[in-house]
Amino acid sequence: MFRVQQSLFEPDAPLTRAQAAKILSETLNLTANQYRLQATDVLDSHWAIDSFKALEKAGIMTGTNGKLQPNAHVTRAQMASMLTRAFDYAGPTSFASFTDIDRDFWAYHDVNTLAANGVTTQVNQAFRPNEETTRAQFSLFVARSLDDRFKVYSSK
Known part of the structure; x- marks a missing residue:
């Protein structure tokens, strides 16, 4: 029997929308205590429900057609949109x-x-917007968003 260990970072694994919500809500210290989630596909018992509430309330993660798709993988274009x-x-x-x-x-x-x-840093290269975002990529982009020491500027 195969058992996934929840304590592993697995940097090359694709990032789910629930994982992105958890990382961003904790990074930005967002809460939404009395907020009622508008998305219909995240159960109150979901481990990231509070993160989804906080991000939906803040307009950071709004979903599509009333769905946040917590287990869907985040594309690089979606990551860019969330981060902005x-x-x-x-x-x-x-x-x-x-x-x-x-x-x-x-x-x-x-x-x-x-x-x-x-x-x-992909200026003049492929950004690969439709590829899945890895956990490492998301972590790096969040780190660069928080701390100028991690930023890299490309010449155009």
């Missing part, structure tokens, strides 16, 4: 070039905001 809603980044003064993101891509502004603020 979670952190007070400066808006981009110019737009970076990514080989796999056009100006009409739904998260174009979010990805460029991360680039302008030294959170991502």
Whole structure:
């Protein structure tokens, strides 16, 4: 019988929306004690219910069609969108070039905001917006969002 150990970080494992909610709500010290979750697919008994409430109330994680999909993996584009809603980044003064993101891509502004603020280093490369975000990637992007010492600025 295979048993998953909950104490492992597993940096290359894909990040779930519940894990992202937990990390962001604790990082930002967000709570929503009396808030009633609008999403219909997260049970009151879910381990991340308080995190989902806090992020939904703050407008950081709103879901789609009334669903937050707690076990779904977070794409890199979704990560960019979440992070730009979670952190007070400066808006981009110019737009970076990514080989796999056009100006009409739904998260174009979010990805460029991360680039302008030294959170991502893929300028002039592929951002891979539809790939799953790993736990390590999310941790690094959050660290860069919190501490300027971790930021890396690319030349355009």
